[in-house]
Amino acid sequence: DVKVTQSSRYLVKRTGEKVFLECVQDMDHENMFWYRQDPGLGLRLIYFSYDVKMKEKGDIPEGYSVSREKKERFSLILESASTNQTSMYLCASSPQATGNEQFFGPGTRLTVL
Amino acid sequence: AQRVTQPEKLLSVFKGAPVELKCNYSYSGSPELFWYVQYSRQRLQLLLRHISRESIKGFTADLNKGETSFHLKKPFAQEEDSAMYYCAPNNAGNMLTFGGGTRLMVKP
Numbered sequence: 102d103v104k105v106t107q108s109s110r111y112l113v114k115r116t117g118e119k120v121f122l123e124c125v126q127d128m129d130h131e132n133m134f135w136y137r138q139d140p141g142l143g144l145r146l147i148y149f150s151y152d153v154k155m156k157e158k159g160d161i162p163e164g165y166s167v168s169r170e171k172k173e174r175f176s177l178i179l180e181s182a183s184t185n186q187t188s189m190y191l192c193a194s195s196p197q198a199t200g201n202e203q204f205f206g207p208g209t210r211l212t213v214l
Numbered sequence: 215a216q217r218v219t220q221p222e223k224l225l226s227v228f229k230g231a232p233v234e235l236k237c238n239y240s241y242s243g244s245p246e247l248f249w250y251v252q253y254s255r256q257r258l259q260l261l262l263r264h265i266s267r268e269s270i271k272g273f274t275a276d277l278n279k280g281e282t283s284f285h286l287k288k289p290f291a292q293e294e295d296s297a298m299y300y301c302a303p304n305n306a307g308n309m310l311t312f313g314g315g316t317r318l319m320v321k322p
Contacts (some may be wrong), residue, residue, distance in 0.1 A: 132308050134309075136312075141223060141314050141315075142314055143218075143220075143300055143313050143315045144258075144300065144310075144311040144312040145312070146309060146310075146311075149308070149309055151308065159309070160311075190259065191238075195308060197308075198238040201309060202248075202260045202263075203260070203309065204259075205257045205258040205259065206257065207257055208257075
């Protein structure tokens with residue numbers, strides 16, 4: 102079974118704090134993704150990585166950065182958290198070939214006060 | 215720009231009734247299309263993909279290229295079908311674009 106884990110289920114931070122969200126997958130997948138999930142807006146892609154140290158911007162990268170130093174780990178960084186970044190954050194992974202299923206983590210609900 | 219529309223935010227039906235969750239897309243080329251589902255307190259997971267042409271948990275989805283739609287259907291809804299459903303075309307490469315989602319509530 103593919104297992105995608107996220108470091109926290111719930112996180113509360115203050116405006117201006119630097120926030121790290123960690124994601125680990127154990128199936129040797131090349132692709133990893135970070136989304137935010139908001140009611141009515143569905144999932145929106147923040148960043149995507151197709152290999153170690155490689156990244157591509159998604160639809161809403163502003164205010165976020167990512168790091169992929171190891172194949173199994175993909176980190177999302179909020180350099181200076183703001184209240185409009187309060188959301189559910191989902192990590193996913195998939196094998197390299199186009200059109201493959203994405204496997205999702207349980208999500209991290211981040212609240213920025 | 216590529217766009218996915220799920221016009222209903224909430225769909226409420228009685229158990230045993232037919233259900234259709236609508237998805238319309240605006241894409242260049244021929245995307246591969248997926249439906250993902252999220253049950254209460256569970257992870258988002260793949261329900262079905264159009265290329266496999268299979269029925270999963272009684273659900274089917276037909277790709278209508280003329281109408282650019284990929285509606286999800288089930289003839290007899292069950293209470294355990296209550297969940298959040300997302301339509302997601304696969305654009306260039308490996309990226310999915312998700313619709314806004316439809317919450318299906320199946321009442322007893």
